[in-house]
Each structure stands twice: as structure tokens, then as C-alpha cells.
Amino acid sequence: MNAEPVFSALSHPVRRKVISLLLAGSKTAGSLAEEFELSRSAVSEHLGILRQAGLVREVKSGRERIYSLHAEPLAQLRDWLAPYETYWKSNLARLAQQLEDEQ
């Protein structure tokens, strides 16, 4: 599994904020755009990137498009993180590292 698209999508603050806004519930493209001091088209392109990364879903509703969060791909991030988590949490691991450094 390649986490590249997810890391890449989350690398921009605007896109992370979009994700967090959608945590509170689905929103239209327009109402999302209002949350930023950016042109509507810029936000629209950020939405496109999130869509491609599979992090949001788009549903047409009349002339609006309703965006909702699709958090599953974030599991890839968690998986990537897992090995490090044990590393930073475990004092044993840290000690082992120190010993390795010294030799």
C-alpha cells in the first residue's frame, strides 16, 4: 500500500482544514470555500486533490456538490506511523538505540 497520495494531500494546511471542517458534517463546495481567504477556484482545486486521494466524497445535489469526509485512507497514515509509535513510547527501544549509538 502506497501512502504517498495521503501524505501529499495532507501536506497543505488548507486541505487539512477542509478535512477537519468535514469532521463536523458534510458541506457544500461553496460553504467550504467561504472558510478560506482564497478564491473559490483555488479551494475547488484543493477539493479535487482530496477527492483524488480518496479523502472526501462528492455528491451532486441540484446545482450544489456536497462534500463528505471519507476517513479510511487515513488508516494508511496510521499504519505508516505504527512502527515509530512503539519506538518513541518505549523506553526500552530508546535504551537499545543509545547502546547501538555508543558502540
Place this chain on the structure above:
Amino acid sequence: MNAEPVFSALSHPVRRKVISLLLAGSKTAGSLAEEFELSRSAVSEHLGILRQAGLVREVKSGRERIYSLHAEPLAQLRDWLAPYETYWKSNLARLAQQLEDEQ
């Protein structure tokens, strides 16, 4: 706490690979550079970015610099992820979201 530097540092594949290489143990700048098809200076600059993000530590040893992993800042990523994790894991949450979407 602002996770920006961490997200930003991890947004590049080379830097993520550096991190994962260091998981296996500390390495010199040179031996890290050999793992990539990149000039040494390019890798050195990636190391600089990781250093600034606090994800690696540099220790001089003669004419070498030994890099080691400093995983703690990754906790910020973990923290950022937490709200979503419950979201994608919980079917209840998903159901609630669907209901909200329909109304």
C-alpha cells in the same frame, strides 16, 4: 501545538525513507545518501529539513555526522489523526454521518 512542520517534513518520499532507514539504527550522512539516486547535497538538504522539524538528531564524530531518529514529534501526527481514527473505526459514527447527510 502546530503539526505543520511535521506534515511538511514528511510530505517528501525521500524524507520519509530517511526516517524509516534510521529506524534500523543511526547512520552517517554519507551512508544515507548512498541509499538514494540523488546527489549528496540534495540528501544533505533533506536532512536539514528533517533536523529543523526535530525528527532527526545530528552528532559530530570526527569528519562524519551521525544521524539518529528522534520520533517524538511524530506524536503530533498521531494526535492530529486521533479524531479521524475514531471516526473511521466506528460504524456508529458512520451511521450518524449518513443520517446527517440525509436530513
Place this chain on the structure above:
DNA sequence: AAAATACGTCGGAAAATGTTGACATGTCGG
């Protein structure tokens, strides 16, 4: 002490990413 080694850093080229305004498409209300 000269040559070789291990690095970081810097200037500038090249590539990638972000931003905008203009436009096209589809939709709603009158």
C-alpha cells in the same frame, strides 16, 4: 603538510505546486 574524505551551504536552474480570473456547464426560480 599535502591529499583525500565527509560534510553543510549557497546560487541558480528546473520542476512542482498553488492561485487567480475567465469560461463552460448544469440548475433553480420566476
Place this chain on the structure above:
DNA sequence: CCGACATGTCAACATTTTCCGACGTATTTT
């Protein structure tokens, strides 16, 4: 049907990031 809306897309420009080779410094080696 017509004008106002909501939105994605595109070309052009702006900004940021990445990359390289040249250089400087410190440290071993011979």
C-alpha cells in the same frame, strides 16, 4: 425561456520546493 447561482476546469502567472555542482571547512590519512 431567462437571469442568477453553484461549481469544475483551464491557461497563465507566482511562489515554493527540489536539485545540482561548486565551494569552504574540518578531519583523517599518508
